[in-house]
Amino acid sequence: MPKHDWLPASVRARAADRKLKTGEALFRQGDRPVSFFEVIAGRVRLSRVDRAGREVVLHVAGPGETLAEASLYSDAYHCDAIASTAATLRAYPKAALLAAFGKDRKAAQGFTATLARQVMGLRTRIEQRNIRSARDRVRHYLAVNAEAGVVTVRGTLKDLAGELGLTHEALYRTMAALARKGEIKRGRGRIVLMRGHKV
Amino acid sequence: MPKHDWLPASVRARAADRKLKTGEALFRQGDRPVSFFEVIAGRVRLSRVDRAGREVVLHVAGPGETLAEASLYSDAYHCDAIASTAATLRAYPKAALLAAFGKDRKAAQGFTATLARQVMGLRTRIEQRNIRSARDRVRHYLAVNAEAGVVTVRGTLKDLAGELGLTHEALYRTMAALARKGEIKRGRGRIVLMRGHKV
DNA sequence: CGAGTGATTGACTTAGATCAATGACCGTGG
DNA sequence: CCACGGTCATTGATCTAAGTCAATCACTCG
Numbered sequence: 184m185p186k187h188d189w190l191p192a193s194v195r196a197r198a199a200d201r202k203l204k205t206g207e208a209l210f211r212q213g214d215r216p217v218s219f220f221e222v223i224a225g226r227v228r229l230s231r232v233d234r235a236g237r238e239v240v241l242h243v244a245g246p247g248e249t250l251a252e253a254s255l256y257s258d259a260y261h262c263d264a265i266a267s268t269a270a271t272l273r274a275y276p277k278a279a280l281l282a283a284f285g286k287d288r289k290a291a292q293g294f295t296a297t298l299a300r301q302v303m304g305l306r307t308r309i310e311q312r313n314i315r316s317a318r319d320r321v322r323h324y325l326a327v328n329a330e331a332g333v334v335t336v337r338g339t340l341k342d343l344a345g346e347l348g349l350t351h352e353a354l355y356r357t358m359a360a361l362a363r364k365g366e367i368k369r370g371r372g373r374i375v376l377m378r379g380h381k382v
Numbered sequence: 383m384p385k386h387d388w389l390p391a392s393v394r395a396r397a398a399d400r401k402l403k404t405g406e407a408l409f410r411q412g413d414r415p416v417s418f419f420e421v422i423a424g425r426v427r428l429s430r431v432d433r434a435g436r437e438v439v440l441h442v443a444g445p446g447e448t449l450a451e452a453s454l455y456s457d458a459y460h461c462d463a464i465a466s467t468a469a470t471l472r473a474y475p476k477a478a479l480l481a482a483f484g485k486d487r488k489a490a491q492g493f494t495a496t497l498a499r500q501v502m503g504l505r506t507r508i509e510q511r512n513i514r515s516a517r518d519r520v521r522h523y524l525a526v527n528a529e530a531g532v533v534t535v536r537g538t539l540k541d542l543a544g545e546l547g548l549t550h551e552a553l554y555r556t557m558a559a560l561a562r563k564g565e566i567k568r569g570r571g572r573i574v575l576m577r578g579h580k581v
Numbered sequence: 582c583g584a585g586t587g588a589t590t591g592a593c594t595t596a597g598a599t600c601a602a603t604g605a606c607c608g609t610g611g
Numbered sequence: 612c613c614a615c616g617g618t619c620a621t622t623g624a625t626c627t628a629a630g631t632c633a634a635t636c637a638c639t640c641g
Contacts, residue, residue, distance in 0.1 A: 233525035234577040241526065242505040253502050256495035284491075291490060292483075296455035298497035303452045305504035306441040312511040312547055315630075317597065326432035327440070339619065348511055353597055355621055376432075514598075516629065538587065552629055554589055587638080594631075605620080611613100 189293020190275070191283045199274050203227070203266035209250075210264050216254040218274035222246050225270025229262045243267060252298065255280065312348055317357045320347055325367065325376055334374045388492020389474070390482045398473050402426070402465035408449075410462050415453040417473035421445050424469025428461045442466060451497065454479065511547055516556045519546055524566065524575055533573045 200223065203209060209220065209227060220227075222244045229241045229251065241262055244250055254260050255277060284291035307327060314320045324347055328334050336343060344354040358374075361367045368375040399422065402408060408419065408426060419426075421443045428440045428450065440461055443449055453459050454476060483490035506526060513519045523546055527533050535542060543553040557573075560566045567574040 231526070234528070234531050234575055237525070239522060239525040240509055242502070242509050251502070252498040253495065256491070256498060285487070288484070291494070292455070295490070295494045295497065296452065298494065298501055299451040299455060301501050302497055302504065303441070303450070305501065305508065308508055309504065309511070310439055310441050312508070313544075315596090323438060326436070326438040327430070329432070341619070345512075350598060351620085352599085352622085356597090359621080514628090540587065549630060550588080551590085551631085555629090558589080583641100585638100585640090587636105589634100589636080591634085592632090594629105596628100596630085597626105598628090599624100599626080601623085601625105603621085603623105605618105607616105607618085609613105609615090611615105 189290055189297055191287050191290045194275050194279050194283050194290075197276050197279050201272045201274055203270045203272065205266055205269055207266050208263060209266065209272060210260050212260055212263050214260050215258055216251070216260055217277055219252070219255055219277055219280055220250040220264075221273040221275070222248050222250065223271040223273050225266060225268040227264055227270050227272070228267045229264050231262045308346075317349055317353050318360065320349065321354070321357050321361065322366075325374065329376055332376045332378065334376070336372050336374060388489055388496055390486050390489045393474050393478050393482050393489075396475050396478050400471045400473055402469045402471065404465055404468055406465050408463040408465065408471060409459050411459055413459050414457055415450070415459055416476055418451070418454055418476055418479055419449040419463075420472040420474070421447050421449065422470040422472050424465060424467040426463055426469050426471070427466045428463050430461045507545075516548055516552050517559070519548065520553070520556050520560065521565075524573060528575055531575045531577065533575070535571050535573060 201209075203225070210216070212231065224246055226243055226245050227250065228243045230238045231241065233239050250264060250272075251260060251262070284294065311320060311323050311327070314323055324343075325334050340354060340358075341351045344351040347354065349357075358367070358369065362369055365377055368377060400408075402424070409415070411430065423445055425442055425444050426449065427442045429437045430440065432438050449463060449471075450459060450461070483493065510519060510522050510526070513522055524533050539553060539557075540550045543550040546553065548556075557566070557568065561568055564576055567576060
């Protein structure tokens, strides 16, 4: 997860927190962006309303995620941001941020590098979703996220299931099957990949 | 799709094209990045090899796409890039690009804005993949990509099926069903959303 | 005029979603 | 201190939507 360590102190100092109740809007399509947001707690969804009047969700941002970064470079939001749960947001003034980028080469570069890394990570996740089989999807996830053959699971398995685009039941079953076959070993919060198992 | 119009002429001038045969490597994990690549034709996959010796694909880049942007800010590739088909790549020297960003505020900002837009687009695609039902997935796609109620299909429907994470058969059937219900009207290369159909 | 590919539809199969139930583990408030 | 409500983890049974295999038709391109 991005640590936002590229944020210069000058901008951090001017951050303001804002709380939203469920269903409350942070901004609406067409509003002029004055801030750049980071989700501290809760969940906020970005959505549009289609011609048939239905809401189309573009993204759901959770804690640690950042919101509508493209709006930093445009003068109107192109979607609504609405709290899906009670939520706390950290608002960084857009002007201060842009000014900092102008002055501070490191800050601008840090921001760009963060985005570049995000792009690559997101593409990897999409690639993962192209895998139909639950087993191979899990294998792909494990292979991509392993450090020296060990995957550390942050959060609950239910969350992981969501990230993988599986139901939690499917994930439990798949993990159980892999463990049964000796492909992995499970411990609290960590999964060890056993190398050399027959494919 | 990104037009790369933020690329300053100074960098464009120093671009060099390179052709790869199927299976040929553009770069390998650990190599020092000297260029930033754009796919002109063909397909190139980014992948790693896991502990069990299997290749894990991180991303497949097609024409117009850009490769390993994060490597601009790191001094070693963290994956291999291998041509999946015969391919043509455009290489922009990393040093020239970075230098241009230092001098030319507009260029740096353009690059960052492009990345920001990509991040949002990719997140929307992931959101779409969270939708299980083929019908709703197609509906989501149409709603997100419609301009004034009309979606222009670029490329073949098979390609679109791939982008949606569906088999082409499933897509054909779903589209036929939506057309039958009067939800959409199809013409060559375009799909018209009919508003006011009952949900 | 074939050969190759996209578009389309049918029949069949299956993997994974859904519904459901149970046990383990908290935290918490009386 | 413990009983209770909540969530996670896990497993079983069932069902269905989408994948797979297959065939046909319309094109386009040398």
